[in-house]
Amino acid sequence: MPSLCRLSRFAATLLLAIAFLGSPPVAAADDEFRLVLQDHVFQPAELVVPAGRKIKLVVENRDATPEEFESHSLNREKVIAGKSTATIFVGPLKPGRYPFVGEYNEKTAKGVIVAR
Amino acid sequence: MFATAIIVFREVLEAALLVGIVAAATRGVPGRGPWLAAGIALGLAGAAAVALGTGRIAEMASGVGQELFNAAVLGIAVVMLGWHNLWMSAHGAALAADARGLGRAISDGRRECSVLLIVVGLAVLREGSETVLFLYGIAASEGGASLPMLTGGLGGIAAGVAVGWLLYAGLLRIPLRWFFTATGVLVLFLAAGMASQAARFLIQADVLPGLATPVWDTSALLPQTSVAGMLLHSLVGYDARPAGMQILFYVLVLVTIAIGMKRVGRAAGPAARSRGAS
Numbered sequence: 001m002p003s004l005c006r007l008s009r010f011a012a013t014l015l016l017a018i019a020f021l022g023s024p025p026v027a028a029a030d031d032e033f034r035l036v037l038q039d040h041v042f043q044p045a046e047l048v049v050p051a052g053r054k055i056k057l058v059v060e061n062r063d064a065t066p067e068e069f070e071s072h073s074l075n076r077e078k079v080i081a082g083k084s085t086a087t088i089f090v091g092p093l094k095p096g097r098y099p100f101v102g103e104y105n106e107k108t109a110k111g112v113i114v115a116r
Numbered sequence: 117m118f119a120t121a122i123i124v125f126r127e128v129l130e131a132a133l134l135v136g137i138v139a140a141a142t143r144g145v146p147g148r149g150p151w152l153a154a155g156i157a158l159g160l161a162g163a164a165a166v167a168l169g170t171g172r173i174a175e176m177a178s179g180v181g182q183e184l185f186n187a188a189v190l191g192i193a194v195v196m197l198g199w200h201n202l203w204m205s206a207h208g209a210a211l212a213a214d215a216r217g218l219g220r221a222i223s224d225g226r227r228e229c230s231v232l233l234i235v236v237g238l239a240v241l242r243e244g245s246e247t248v249l250f251l252y253g254i255a256a257s258e259g260g261a262s263l264p265m266l267t268g269g270l271g272g273i274a275a276g277v278a279v280g281w282l283l284y285a286g287l288l289r290i291p292l293r294w295f296f297t298a299t300g301v302l303v304l305f306l307a308a309g310m311a312s313q314a315a316r317f318l319i320q321a322d323v324l325p326g327l328a329t330p331v332w333d334t335s336a337l338l339p340q341t342s343v344a345g346m347l348l349h350s351l352v353g354y355d356a357r358p359a360g361m362q363i364l365f366y367v368l369v370l371v372t373i374a375i376g377m378k379r380v381g382r383a384a385g386p387a388a389r390s391r392g393a394s
Binding site: 054056064065066067068072073075076078079080081082083084085086087088089091092103104105106107 | 123
């Protein structure tokens with residue numbers, strides 16, 4: 001048993017060490033872009049961002065209901081509570097089109113990020 | 117109604133598959149049933165609490181509280197699943213013998229059961245809170261819970277639970293000789309997949325660098341939105357566009373737990389055999 005505990009503790013320490021070793025790259029003045037969600041529609045529906053750079057996406061949900069920002073092409077998902085703003089870091093992206101949706105209202109809440 | 121069912125199904129599926137695997141993997145552990153039920157119940161309660169506090173969690177850590185929370189929950193689950201596999205490497209032989217009716221009861225099953233409770237509880241909490249938020253969203257926007265939406269939601273939950281149960285029932289059909297090896301491998305990949313997801317949340321929060329994003333793109337070949345992609349994502353952590361850091365986490369957890377299992381298994385092996393012979 002003791003060797004078991006030691007091993008699991010070792011694994012936990014290892015995980016933590018990795019989390020810290022990858023030390024946060026001090027936010028090097030990221031490019032910030034805004035999306036607004038109102039009446040389950042994203043504004044703007046098409047957002048142009050620079051390719052090859054990390055971007056800070058700020059999504060403001062003006063609806064009273066929660067929404068989940070989801071994009072398989074960006075490999076991102078985040079729940080945004082009603083009447084609140086969320087920050088999502090994206091990229092660096094290769095040039096191209098990256099569609100996203102509000103998963104809870106997929107019919108109306110959709111848009112695309114264009115990296116150039 | 118159908119759209120509601122599908123979204124709820126997607127959220128429930130991941131937790132249901134995990135519960136199915138963990139329930140099978142702990143077969144024969146004394147007192148497992150009530151612990152499993154308690155884990156699900158606590159997870160549901162936690163899901164409601166997390167759903168209520170979504171706004172507050174999100175605001176923490178300058179807007180990336182949700183990512184850190186998810187990564188922490190996943191990290192704990194990874195450690196617990198790893199612990200479970202090490203425990204099984206030491207006790208699997210005894211449990212298999214017990215199931216064959218050789219009557220060699222496990223005396224120290226309680227700690228394993230509390231691990232079971234935490235793993236199941238966390239999985240239900242994470243996926244459940246998103247389901248609660250989604251259902252609340254429709255209920256609020258349509259001015260009250262409509263019947264089709266309620267039916268859709270319940271249908272989605274039922275379908276998800278059914279898939280988890282099918283996996284459980286299917287696993288139980290594996291011959292005992294290979295049973296714990298099979299569930300051990302499943303849990304191993306489950307843990308590695310969760311580690312990769314945790315890494316993705318930490319990248320999204322800008323706590324970790326992505327290290328080449330994405331390393332590959334198989335979304336045309338096997339999209340994550342397809343049924344196969346979804347199942348593989350839940351079971352072995354398949355990601356159509358993984359970041360380098362995710363792969364690093366995945367491999368590291370996989371190798372660490374596998375080495376641990378081998379070492380514990382080797383240490384427990386001779387002892388278990390000699391006890392079996394006596």
